[in-house]
Amino acid sequence: MLTLLWLILIYGMIGFIFAVPFAFWGVDQIDPAAKKGSLGFRMLIIPGSLLFWPLLLWRWWFRLAPREEWSQHRKGNWEA
Secondary structure (H helix, E strand, O other): OHHHHHHHHHHHHHHHHHHHHHHHHHHHHHOHHHHHOOHHHHHHHHHHHHHOHHHHHHHHHOOOOOOOOOOHHHHOOOOO
16 A cells, blocks of 8 residues: 555656646647647646646657547538
């Protein structure tokens, strides 16, 4: 049980160390829409970045942008 708590603590510490720089610099590189984000937006994404830091680190390292949504609305085909 103590080992599990230590692993959670270490994961959280690494996540926090990653989340702050990611929120202020990294998110701009993987999502162009985030470049216009305010300070409040950047503060709001820190908890999620802390939790999902392995995935976000992967996307930041390889500069993977989010996928473009493709639906009937994007195609402009309003008639089914």
